[in-house]
Amino acid sequence: MTGGSAGEDGSTVEAAGGTPVLRVENIVKRFVTDSATVTAVDHVSFTVAQGEVLSIIGPSGCGKSTLFNVIGGLAEADEGRVVVEGRLMSGPDPAIGMVFQEESTFPWRTVGDNVAFALEVAGMARAERTKRVRHYLELVGLKGFEQHHPAQLSGGMRQRVAIARTLAFGPKVLLMDEPFAALDEQTRLLLGDKVLQIQQELAQTTLLITHSIAEAVQLSDRVLVMTYRPGRVKRIVDIKLPRPRTAEIIGSKDFGLYVAEIWSDLRGEASLGMKDAEAHLPQAE
Amino acid sequence: MANRPLAEAKCLPAALGLGGLAAVLALTEMLIRLGWVNRFIVPLPSEVFVSFERIILEENVLSRFLATAGEALAAAFLVSLTGVALGAFLHRHRLLRRACESWVAGLAAAPLVLLYPLFLVIFGRNALTIVMIGFVSGLPPAILKTVEGFAGTPKVLLDVGRSFSLSPSQLFWKIAFPSALPVIFVGVRLGLMFSLINIVGVEFLINFGGLGQLVNELAERYDLAAMYAAICFVILVSVFFFIASEKLERWLLRSA
Ligand SMILES: Nc1ncnc2c1ncn2[C@@H]1O[C@H](COP(=O)(O)OP(=O)(O)O)[C@@H](O)[C@H]1O
Ligand SMILES: [Mg+2]
Numbered sequence: 001m002t003g004g005s006a007g008e009d010g011s012t013v014e015a016a017g018g019t020p021v022l023r024v025e026n027i028v029k030r031f032v033t034d035s036a037t038v039t040a041v042d043h044v045s046f047t048v049a050q051g052e053v054l055s056i057i058g059p060s061g062c063g064k065s066t067l068f069n070v071i072g073g074l075a076e077a078d079e080g081r082v083v084v085e086g087r088l089m090s091g092p093d094p095a096i097g098m099v100f101q102e103e104s105t106f107p108w109r110t111v112g113d114n115v116a117f118a119l120e121v122a123g124m125a126r127a128e129r130t131k132r133v134r135h136y137l138e139l140v141g142l143k144g145f146e147q148h149h150p151a152q153l154s155g156g157m158r159q160r161v162a163i164a165r166t167l168a169f170g171p172k173v174l175l176m177d178e179p180f181a182a183l184d185e186q187t188r189l190l191l192g193d194k195v196l197q198i199q200q201e202l203a204q205t206t207l208l209i210t211h212s213i214a215e216a217v218q219l220s221d222r223v224l225v226m227t228y229r230p231g232r233v234k235r236i237v238d239i240k241l242p243r244p245r246t247a248e249i250i251g252s253k254d255f256g257l258y259v260a261e262i263w264s265d266l267r268g269e270a271s272l273g274m275k276d277a278e279a280h281l282p283q284a285e
Numbered sequence: 286m287a288n289r290p291l292a293e294a295k296c297l298p299a300a301l302g303l304g305g306l307a308a309v310l311a312l313t314e315m316l317i318r319l320g321w322v323n324r325f326i327v328p329l330p331s332e333v334f335v336s337f338e339r340i341i342l343e344e345n346v347l348s349r350f351l352a353t354a355g356e357a358l359a360a361a362f363l364v365s366l367t368g369v370a371l372g373a374f375l376h377r378h379r380l381l382r383r384a385c386e387s388w389v390a391g392l393a394a395a396p397l398v399l400l401y402p403l404f405l406v407i408f409g410r411n412a413l414t415i416v417m418i419g420f421v422s423g424l425p426p427a428i429l430k431t432v433e434g435f436a437g438t439p440k441v442l443l444d445v446g447r448s449f450s451l452s453p454s455q456l457f458w459k460i461a462f463p464s465a466l467p468v469i470f471v472g473v474r475l476g477l478m479f480s481l482i483n484i485v486g487v488e489f490l491i492n493f494g495g496l497g498q499l500v501n502e503l504a505e506r507y508d509l510a511a512m513y514a515a516i517c518f519v520i521l522v523s524v525f526f527f528i529a530s531e532k533l534e535r536w537l538l539r540s541a
Contacts, residue, residue: 098445
């Protein structure tokens, strides 16, 4: 049905047209524990083009967060490399902005000061900072909330603050690890809409990690399906739905077809993951 | 309209507190006057109230208040700086932390004030001894709560900092410290209470210095009303420090 370029052999999967901003090449990450060595990420390669949204989808425990940390420079890969606009990454870099799954706003700072955080640390002048903060808060739909504290906002609003904080630093690549996972269904859909709108407005190159198929299809140009243990690239699916997209697209027939296609890829992996989790239950301490 | 319940809610607790206190005092007064409570054990609240004037004019209670508050301030300063520094140090060194934590906790419960002869030998019979006893007895809660505060810093907040390439010292001052601050201040406040109790206690024991000595003298003269009035000034010191610590906490959080 849809032509996705497969990459199970580990070869670099090229971005669909356009120059790649992010190149992830042959990343391997192992965890050595007392009992065993777990290969969490096994020779994963892909690229993301300028302005493109690539989603990575896979069952729980397949290595998505590990990959997120490696690409963001918070964890070191055992093999492989990450290149942004031709520059080899070594550790955290302003070229990559990260948005985390967990609650990550600073509760002691106001919303405005949260968004200003990285700019302030980087020594940007106050006037310029204020201007930027205002701009990005407006972009995420939180105009007028500068003086509020995170505790006064809803979970979805706090996650938007975190997104604004990351975007305000002007990353080339926006990297998000299940940013909506902690939110309820409606909030998640609305926030997905918002992210889509922002992404289109900024033409922001985005790598989104998710375990929700609908979210992946709704937001992405391409969806990368990961295998469970070791985490490999199973397939990359092109999503040829028209842009600009809104949440309304979720009801369409094509949307359903994409979801079904990705689910058929994912089903085997997900059940593997589930069996694995169940097999470990008796030994769980 | 929307502001009114808020304004009411603000004064209501204070009003309730003061009202409750007044009610308890009135009840005590009544019970003593009815002869249900022995007035040689519990003085009349009205007598205590009247004796405020006497201890201010005759016993120099204000300068004693300043002496005790000054000692408490010095101890508070030492407790905060040393306690937070030691707590941060223990948090960094896991082995040391696991080795020390339980006996630091044990120390918190030890009646250190009873070691006053040792302090007298080392520092002499002066304000320094009193400050040092206050310092040592206030230290354990400050250390323990600081360790707890840092341990409770969510990892993801530090990851946010690392993703923005913060240096280790920026990570500490911009994220770990403000995140731990509320818990640290619980420890500092507990430490202050321990310090003050021990400061007044040792003043009483060695009959030297501020309010503790005054309480001692008044007790020996069996001037119960004045003694209770003097104890009210001890409470005043504690209230004063409580308010100051809240102001300091807010200021530190705002500047972090
Ligand atoms: N620090 C670690 N030490 C040991 N094993 C880890 C560590 N982090 C992750 N893992 C293991 O690596 C695998 C992938 O984890 P993760 O990347 O968190 O998966 P996902 O985000 O896809 O749910 C899991 O099996 C997990 O148990
Ligand atoms: Mg994860």
